[in-house]
Amino acid sequence: MYPLRRNRRLRTNEAIRSLVRETIITPNDFLVPLFIVEGKGIKEEIASMPNYFRYSLDLLKNEVKELWQLGLKSVLLFVKVPDNLKDNKGTEALNPNGLMQRAIKTVKDACPDMLVMTDVALDPYSSYGHDGIVGNGAILNDETVDILAEMSVSHVNAGANFVAPSDMMDGRILAIREALEDEGFIDTGIMSYSAKYASGFYGPFRDALDSAPVDLVDIPKDKKTYQMDYANRFEAIRETEMDIDEGADIVMVKPGISYLDILREIKNEVDIPVAVYQVSGEYAMIKAAAEKGWLNHDHIMMETTTAFKRAGADIIASYFAKDIVKLIHS
Ligand code: PBG
Numbered sequence: 001m002y003p004l005r006r007n008r009r010l011r012t013n014e015a016i017r018s019l020v021r022e023t024i025i026t027p028n029d030f031l032v033p034l035f036i037v038e039g040k041g042i043k044e045e046i047a048s049m050p051n052y053f054r055y056s057l058d059l060l061k062n063e064v065k066e067l068w069q070l071g072l073k074s075v076l077l078f079v080k081v082p083d084n085l086k087d088n089k090g091t092e093a094l095n096p097n098g099l100m101q102r103a104i105k106t107v108k109d110a111c112p113d114m115l116v117m118t119d120v121a122l123d124p125y126s127s128y129g130h131d132g133i134v135g136n137g138a139i140l141n142d143e144t145v146d147i148l149a150e151m152s153v154s155h156v157n158a159g160a161n162f163v164a165p166s167d168m169m170d171g172r173i174l175a176i177r178e179a180l181e182d183e184g185f186i187d188t189g190i191m192s193y194s195a196k197y198a199s200g201f202y203g204p205f206r207d208a209l210d211s212a213p214v215d216l217v218d219i220p221k222d223k224k225t226y227q228m229d230y231a232n233r234f235e236a237i238r239e240t241e242m243d244i245d246e247g248a249d250i251v252m253v254k255p256g257i258s259y260l261d262i263l264r265e266i267k268n269e270v271d272i273p274v275a276v277y278q279v280s281g282e283y284a285m286i287k288a289a290a291e292k293g294w295l296n297h298d299h300i301m302m303e304t305t306t307a308f309k310r311a312g313a314d315i316i317a318s319y320f321a322k323d324i325v326k327l328i329h330s
Pocket of ligand 1: 123131202204206280281
């Protein structure tokens with residue numbers, strides 16, 4: 001007789017498939033990245049990120065209200081800093097009236113219950129496009145960490161609920177945690193980009209913020225001295241465990257699609273929430289193939305997103321968040 005178990009029984013139709021489905025995507029899964037620019041009435045499309053926009057503060061208001069109505073309750077803020085305000089030390093990052101600080105207030109005014117997370121790193125503010133201070137032919141770790149801690153306090157002063165250091169300097173989580181505690185910000189969260197790889201997938205993001213590393217005689221035009229080597233696995237676990245010991249509330253794996261193995265391994269290893277970031281290049285790749293008619297946009301969007309959650313992600317930072325939620329509601 002044929003084996004008693006026929007696996008296809010549970011795949012016969014959508015009713016049974018949905019009954020046994022293990023991974024369900026909901027609006028609660030998402031963190032929505034937002035790009036913010038100076039000016040008024042600006043909603044400009046990012047060339048390498050079709051249908052994704054930079055907003056000026058006035059239009060940011062409407063956008064976050066729309067997100068809230070769709071059930072998207074957490075945002076991750078990034079600012080595009082004018083060139084004349086950039087320097088080696090990211091001085092503008094500490095301006096209490098800087099674009100990030102005003103953006104935080106704008107989101108909180110428009111939507112007081114929206115969870116506001118902010119990117120903490122020097123690159124949008126750096127004239128060299130690096131996540132840390134450049135000096136002596138290197139990216140200076142400890143000097144940078146001091147500024148990241150100050151920057152975090154400044155964001156929380158403006159109303160941020162979480163800071164998200166994306167710089168990969170050593171020891172920054174502890175420094176930020178101590179700075180926040182010293183200021184009495186005992187309820188502020190830290191989402192650490194803990195396993196962040198030196199990836200080719202960040203290209204469109206650097207277009208969005210005009211933040212790519214520039215040519216320097218004594219420093220390579222990449223971030224390989226601080227972001228991780230994509231060939232490595234054990235290092236990701238070590239980085240993540242250290243960040244948890246230093247006080248991170250949420251850890252992250254980044255990028256997403258090519259790092260599902262790392263995501264699952266970290267999820268099995270740690271007992272705090274794990275986030276994944278489906279980064280700009282992944283978004284661009286899917287958009288480009290869909291535009292050419294080579295892939296089905298919505299199918300790939302849902303398949304990759306579900307794969308993150310299946311692989312262990314508790315939180316997904318995604319440029320598709322709005323599209324996905326609209327699709328779910330439709
Ligand atoms: C800045 C930062 C980057 C991203 C998030 N924060 C770029 C980088 O490290 O060069 C990438 C996000 C994306 O590609 O979508 N430190």
